Amino acid sequence: MSKTGLAVYLDFADAIKRDGRKTIEAKYGNLFEMYEKITGENPYELPMMIYPAVHYTMGGLWVDYNLMTTIPGLYALGEANFSDHGANRLGASALMQGLADGYFVIPYTIGDYLATIGPADKIPVDSPAFKEAEQKVHAQVEQLLAIKGTRPVDELHKELGHIMWEYCGMSRTAEGLKLAKQKIQALKKEFWTNVKVLGDSEEMNQALEQASRVADFIELGELMVDDALNREESCGGHFREEHQTPDGEALRDDANFAYVAAWEYQGEGKPEVLNKEVLEFENVKLTQRSYK
Amino acid sequence: MKINLKVWRQKNTNTAGKLVEYQLDNVSEDMSFLEMFDVLNDSLTRKGEDPVTFDHDCREGICGMCSMYINGRAHGPQTGATTCQLHMRSFNDGDTIVVEPWRARAFPVIKDLMVDRSAFDRIIQSGGMYR
Numbered sequence: 082m083s084k085t086g087l088a089v090y091l092d093f094a095d096a097i098k099r100d101g102r103k104t105i106e107a108k109y110g111n112l113f114e115m116y117e118k119i120t121g122e123n124p125y126e127l128p129m130m131i132y133p134a135v136h137y138t139m140g141g142l143w144v145d146y147n148l149m150t151t152i153p154g155l156y157a158l159g160e161a162n163f164s165d166h167g168a169n170r171l172g173a174s175a176l177m178q179g180l181a182d183g184y185f186v187i188p189y190t191i192g193d194y195l196a197t198i199g200p201a202d203k204i205p206v207d208s209p210a211f212k213e214a215e216q217k218v219h220a221q222v223e224q225l226l227a228i229k230g231t232r233p234v235d236e237l238h239k240e241l242g243h244i245m246w247e248y249c250g251m252s253r254t255a256e257g258l259k260l261a262k263q264k265i266q267a268l269k270k271e272f273w274t275n276v277k278v279l280g281d282s283e284e285m286n287q288a289l290e291q292a293s294r295v296a297d298f299i300e301l302g303e304l305m306v307d308d309a310l311n312r313e314e315s316c317g318g319h320f321r322e323e324h325q326t327p328d329g330e331a332l333r334d335d336a337n338f339a340y341v342a343a344w345e346y347q348g349e350g351k352p353e354v355l356n357k358e359v360l361e362f363e364n365v366k367l368t369q370r371s372y373k
Numbered sequence: 374m375k376i377n378l379k380v381w382r383q384k385n386t387n388t389a390g391k392l393v394e395y396q397l398d399n400v401s402e403d404m405s406f407l408e409m410f411d412v413l414n415d416s417l418t419r420k421g422e423d424p425v426t427f428d429h430d431c432r433e434g435i436c437g438m439c440s441m442y443i444n445g446r447a448h449g450p451q452t453g454a455t456t457c458q459l460h461m462r463s464f465n466d467g468d469t470i471v472v473e474p475w476r477a478r479a480f481p482v483i484k485d486l487m488v489d490r491s492a493f494d495r496i497i498q499s500g501g502m503y504r
């Protein structure tokens with residue numbers, strides 16, 4: 082058992098015996114080096130501690146084919162958008178999206194947009210939309226500084242992380258997700274009444290920055306839980322334990338869930354509305370993926 | 374383990390800075406150097422004292438955001454390693470560790486251990502790296 086009490090072990094001893102240390106080194110040398118730096122243990126000699134970590138959102142902002150969000154002129158690239166990866170962006174696969182969006186899409190689409198607005202159409206900073214956004218940010222900053230509670234931002238941030246780690250990781254259940262929703266709502270209340278942010282808004286203030294982000298993460302975390310609860314199937318990085326084949330593989334339900342869930346914001350405190358974007362496959366057939 | 378820290382504190386670019394001493398009694402050898410600073414900042418915040426500003430982002434050795442000049446060496450005692458990949462087991466119980474920002478005229482201190490690196494960004498933007 083490891084010190085954390087969480088890890089299972091991945092042992093390379095047999096592979097090293099079979100293929101030789103040189104081969105393993107050539108394949109995984111840099112990963113083994115990273116592992117040794119983090120844990121202080123040599124994975125060529127001791128089994129590695131592993132754990133199925135939370136895999137982020139598996140999604141992002143809704144964009145059109147030109148990578149523009151629902152706000153005209155605001156583009157989202159790479160992992161920040163939802164577009165290419167579907168239910169699985171494990172490993173470094175999301176790098177592809179960063180590269181594809183950056184090299185092949187945005188250089189063409191952004192120019193097209195800029196050409197339509199012309200150089201004179203700058204958005205004036207006294208426009209009502211700008212004023213409203215600026216005022217909102219100011220109000221939130223003042224609110225965060227005024228709470229003067231007892232708990233550092235980082236502690237609340239970590240608490241949110243633990244909830245997501247425990248109940249909204251690769252493997253989830255309806256029961257766990259419902260509990261997570263309650264816990265996140267309680268944490269949200271705690272955050273907005275008891276967070277402690279020192280300093281002011283006129284200087285470099287990392288705790289204030291972090292508090293603004295954590296406020297967002299709380300919203301996003303709850304949305305991820307809602308989405309995971311809604312999707313009554315297993316798919317990619319979303320393994321609902323209720324939905325598995327007799328031998329423990331992910332069980333999809335293509336008849337009911339072959340869609341992208343685009344959740345639409347309805348305003349503070351209101352539940353998001355689900356828009357289903359149906360996935361149509363013209364050249365490939367949906368099949369069961371086997372990792373065996 | 375117990376660690377004594379001497380950390381450069383500087384309110385902003387225009388104010389003179391100085392080394393301030395802190396003592397941490399409960400440092401785990403498995404902590405990264407930045408996690409050790411999280412512990413320090415947690416205790417400073419609870420006491421109502423200004424936490425130490427330092428740059429960080431990915432904390433997995435990829436992005437290059439973390440900096441710090443540790444005991445007179447960039448990123449501390451290891452070679453080819455970022456500060457976030459430096460762990461406290463590289464130090465001994467009772468050690469005194471001096472932590473400063475990266476000092477260079479082109480990179481003025483913004484606050485504490487954070488410096489303004491935009492000069493470097495401009496070099497990259499003009500294609501000055503890896504060419």
Ligand code: FES
Pocket residue numbers: 429430431432433434435436437438439455456457458
């Ligand atoms: S924080 Fe990204 S490399 Fe250290």
